[in-house]
Amino acid sequence: MIGILNYGVGNLTSVYNAFEYLQCPVFYLENIEDFKKARAIVIPGVGHFQAGMGNLIQKGFVEPLNYYVVAKGLPCLGICLGLQLMGEIGLEGGETRGLGWFPATVAKIDAGLPDYKLRIPHVGWNEIVITGTASPLFQGMRKPTFYFVHSYFLNFTGEDNRRYRTAYADYGREITASAEKDNIFAVQFHPEKSAQDGMAMLRNFLKVVGNG
Amino acid sequence: MVKKRLIVSLLWRDGFLIQSINFKHTNAVGSVITAMEFFNAWEADEILLLNVTREDKNFQKFLQTLKELSKYCFVPLTAGGWVQSLERVDLLLENGADKVVVNTQAYKTPEFITAVAQKYGSQCVIVSIDARKTGEARHEVFIDRGREPTGREARAWALAAQERGAGEIFLTSIDHDGSKQGYDRELIAPVAAAMKIPVIIFGGVGNWEHLAGGLKISGVDAVAAGNIFHYFEQSVRQAKRHLISVGMDVRIPDNFTM
Numbered sequence: 001m002i003g004i005l006n007y008g009v010g011n012l013t014s015v016y017n018a019f020e021y022l023q024c025p026v027f028y029l030e031n032i033e034d035f036k037k038a039r040a041i042v043i044p045g046v047g048h049f050q051a052g053m054g055n056l057i058q059k060g061f062v063e064p065l066n067y068y069v070v071a072k073g074l075p076c077l078g079i080c081l082g083l084q085l086m087g088e089i090g091l092e093g094g095e096t097r098g099l100g101w102f103p104a105t106v107a108k109i110d111a112g113l114p115d116y117k118l119r120i121p122h123v124g125w126n127e128i129v130i131t132g133t134a135s136p137l138f139q140g141m142r143k144p145t146f147y148f149v150h151s152y153f154l155n156f157t158g159e160d161n162r163r164y165r166t167a168y169a170d171y172g173r174e175i176t177a178s179a180e181k182d183n184i185f186a187v188q189f190h191p192e193k194s195a196q197d198g199m200a201m202l203r204n205f206l207k208v209v210g211n212g
Numbered sequence: 213m214v215k216k217r218l219i220v221s222l223l224w225r226d227g228f229l230i231q232s233i234n235f236k237h238t239n240a241v242g243s244v245i246t247a248m249e250f251f252n253a254w255e256a257d258e259i260l261l262l263n264v265t266r267e268d269k270n271f272q273k274f275l276q277t278l279k280e281l282s283k284y285c286f287v288p289l290t291a292g293g294w295v296q297s298l299e300r301v302d303l304l305l306e307n308g309a310d311k312v313v314v315n316t317q318a319y320k321t322p323e324f325i326t327a328v329a330q331k332y333g334s335q336c337v338i339v340s341i342d343a344r345k346t347g348e349a350r351h352e353v354f355i356d357r358g359r360e361p362t363g364r365e366a367r368a369w370a371l372a373a374q375e376r377g378a379g380e381i382f383l384t385s386i387d388h389d390g391s392k393q394g395y396d397r398e399l400i401a402p403v404a405a406a407m408k409i410p411v412i413i414f415g416g417v418g419n420w421e422h423l424a425g426g427l428k429i430s431g432v433d434a435v436a437a438g439n440i441f442h443y444f445e446q447s448v449r450q451a452k453r454h455l456i457s458v459g460m461d462v463r464i465p466d467n468f469t470m
Contacts, residue, residue, distance in 0.1 A: 013279075013307070013308045014286075014289075014310060017282055017283050017308070018286060020283070021286070046310070046332060046333060046335070047332055047333050047336075048331075048332075048333055051331075119409055119410055119433075121333075121334065121335040121409075122214060123214070123335055123379070123410050123433075124215055124216075124257075124434075125257055125463040126213070126214045126215065145215065145463045145464070145465075147257075147288055148214070149288070149310075149311075149335045150335065151333070151334070171213065171214060190288075190310075192286060193286060193288045193310060194286070194287075195254045195286050196254060196465050198286060
């Protein structure tokens with residue numbers, strides 16, 4: 001079963017519905033005991049870094065996440081805020097420590113670009129540019145377009161871009177659209193809201209997870 | 213670069229979808245779920261479900277419709293109408309909405325916009341503005357389903373809403389609603405040009421070229437329409453085809469055939 005982490009942020013229902021639509025067994029992961037039932041964990045979320053991280057801590061999810069995902073290698077997919085929380089430090093709502101699975105800061109889209117002119121939040125459908133070795137998430141897809149809605153992004157620097165970033169979207173700068181490290185997958189866009197292309201990506205994630 | 217969006221707006225009243233002309237409701241056009249299939253809604257870039265019930269009743273029933281709709285809606289789904297409290301925002305999001313539209317309550321207490329933005333992020337709150345022409349080069353904001361004049365200029369309120377934390381502006385021309393004469397450029401252009409946040413426009417689409425015309429107004433990010441999609445089968449696909457054929461940078465769904 002796919003466990004959707006319920007840590008008190010918006011948008012859980014859409015993610016749940018998408019897996020149901022794909023006829024994949026799915027449940028809300030509510031407490032530490034539930035981790036044992038999950039073949040894969042999805043960290044969804046729309047919202048605020050500091051509040052989101054606060055909720056993870058308050059629900060006691062940080063330790064089991066590190067144990068099951070990092071130590072035991074359970075496949076994990078972070079979506080939007082879920083991706084951001086995997087960063088080292090978040091700057092939304094004051095400097096906050098994240099899960100630290102990716103060596104990146106979660107910065108405002110216009111960070112360090114005083115002449116940045118585009119509107120923030122980045123809302124809407126954007127094509128992604130697949131980089132490096134092709135991620136299994138985008139297999140069989142030519143020029144996928146996904147739905148984004150966010151003001152902050154996972155900002156890798158230097159070599160880490162090449163190492164972890166598997167796709168970016170062009171929005172006045174290269175916005176990390178997806179990142180990957182072993183069993184950890186993370187996307188800034190919302191596959192559950194990206195119609196055909198989103199469903200194709202979720203199906204690919206389920207292939208990584210395997211049957212069950 | 214981010215695509216321009218085509219938004220299908222569904223007006224819901226007492227359990228049915230309806231059409232609207234100058235904010236006066238006309239035909240009931242059926243159930244939400246049937247409509248989604250009729251439209252081939254996956255080709256829309258966003259669905260907006262608006263509760264335009266005249267009195268504040270049926271909110272629970274609206275939530276049920278929203279929940280049902282969200283099971284089939286794998287594009288962004290926005291809900292609004294009678295959103296008067298943070299509790300209602302919570303309920304809409306719990307029942308499948310990705311974003312909420314606020315209007316009258318936001319106008320009366322602009323702190324409400326900030327409260328929603330603080331809880332869910334500003335991308336979650338769309339401020340809807342209904343305006344009508346009340347003088348030369350003057351477009352006035354009307355609240356409470358277009359019934360109550362405010363004396364405030366549309367552009368001024370849009371800027372103030374942005375300041376309060378709105379993530380997008382949904383701008384409706386009451387004069388053009390249901391008129392089939394195209395978007396109200398005179399209302400839209402000055403507002404769209406002034407905003408830093410995305411602007412969605414609504415009211416007046418009578419043919420697919422009107423959608424393209426709307427997208428050409430500087431500062432407009434998304435065009436929304438309602439009534440027109442009820443007249444043809446596969447209407448969203450037809451609209452998309454037109455927009456692509458005239459060179460608009462809209463999303464082309466996978467396996468899309470011209």
